Amino acid sequence: MTQEKVISVNRLTKKFGDFIAVNEITFDVYKGEIFGFLGANGAGKTTAMKMLCGLSKPSSGQAEVAGFDVYKHTEKIKSKIGYMSQKFSLYEDLTVKENITFFGGIYGLGNKELKRQTEYLIETLGLQSETNKLVGDLPLGWKQKLAFSVAVIHKPSIVFLDEPTGGVDPITRRQFWDLIYQATQNGITVFVTTHYMDEAEYCNRISMMVDGVIAALDTPANLKGKHNVETMDEVFYYLARTAKRKSD
Ligand SMILES: Nc1ncnc2c1ncn2[C@@H]1O[C@H](COP(=O)(O)OP(=O)(O)OP(=O)(O)O)[C@@H](O)[C@H]1O
Numbered sequence: 001m002t003q004e005k006v007i008s009v010n011r012l013t014k015k016f017g018d019f020i021a022v023n024e025i026t027f028d029v030y031k032g033e034i035f036g037f038l039g040a041n042g043a044g045k046t047t048a049m050k051m052l053c054g055l056s057k058p059s060s061g062q063a064e065v066a067g068f069d070v071y072k073h074t075e076k077i078k079s080k081i082g083y084m085s086q087k088f089s090l091y092e093d094l095t096v097k098e099n100i101t102f103f104g105g106i107y108g109l110g111n112k113e114l115k116r117q118t119e120y121l122i123e124t125l126g127l128q129s130e131t132n133k134l135v136g137d138l139p140l141g142w143k144q145k146l147a148f149s150v151a152v153i154h155k156p157s158i159v160f161l162d163e164p165t166g167g168v169d170p171i172t173r174r175q176f177w178d179l180i181y182q183a184t185q186n187g188i189t190v191f192v193t194t195h196y197m198d199e200a201e202y203c204n205r206i207s208m209m210v211d212g213v214i215a216a217l218d219t220p221a222n223l224k225g226k227h228n229v230e231t232m233d234e235v236f237y238y239l240a241r242t243a244k245r246k247s248d
Contacts, residue, residue, distance in 0.1 A: 005029070006030065007028065007189070012024070012026070012051060013059045022048045023211075025209070027207055027214065031187065032189055033190070033205065035189070035204065036199070038194065038209065039209030040240040044211075049162060053160055057070075081156050082153075082159035083159070086165075089151075090103075092135050096146060097131045100122070103151075104150070121150075125142075141169075144164060144165055144172075145175070155186070157189060161191070161192040163193055197233040200232040205218060206219070206220055208236065
């Protein structure tokens with residue numbers, strides 16, 4: 001992790017009519033950092049992430065992602081980031097290889113690089129015997145690992161992960177996080193939302209959102225120290241207990 005800022009957010013706000021979904025959030029994320037973006041259901045995480053990915057125009061405030069303005073340079077931002085969400089990642093009705101080729105193509109890899117990356121990916125994930133299997137037939141943990149690898153196939157500056165490991169056990173989640181650490185070794189910055197507090201412990205810093213505002217932002221160790229508790233679960237409970245919003 002360096003002191004080079006790759007995300008810079010200043011009083012970023014999103015309103016839907018009178019409702020303020022994200023209310024003047026301010027933070028920076030540094031190159032190579034794993035930044036955990038936590039919050040109770042409905043806190044505003046997805047809304048904030050959409051603004052940072054250039055998918056939703058802010059109501060007010062400023063933000064730069066990979067050096068580009070979220071109002072003016074959304075296409076440039078999209079070319080510099082990777083994105084993976086639990087809700088959508090890969091095509092279930094395409095094979096492993098077809099998915100890699102499809103997304104590699106969308107991310108702009110040339111034929112030679114695509115071939116090289118496809119072989120590298122299949123080998124490092126140990127998917128040699130699954131290459132021609134439909135992704136829908138893979139176990140969920142494998143799908144998630146493949147989806148992550150595809151999201152960083154074009155070596156983005158930042159990868160946004162929206163609850164990437166939902167529904168799998170702690171050991172599979174741990175293996176997934178090994179891939180995240182590898183990506184950061186290659187200089188990729190990771191911006192991740194999760195509801196799993198074991199994963200929160202793996203982040204360099206955590207931002208905790210409550211009802212549209214950032215209620216706390218620090219390292220897991222400092223957050224635990226500040227609240228005089230042993231686990232991130234307890235920190236989360238302490239901060240989120242006042243939340244008024246519910247999930248949709
Ligand atoms: N397009 C929209 N129009 C109106 N309200 C919206 C819209 N999108 C989100 N909201 C509201 O904004 C709030 C924040 O939603 P958001 O999905 O960002 O929360 P979240 O922290 O990602 O929650 P979860 O963990 O449940 O996904 C919610 O109250 C939601 O109902």
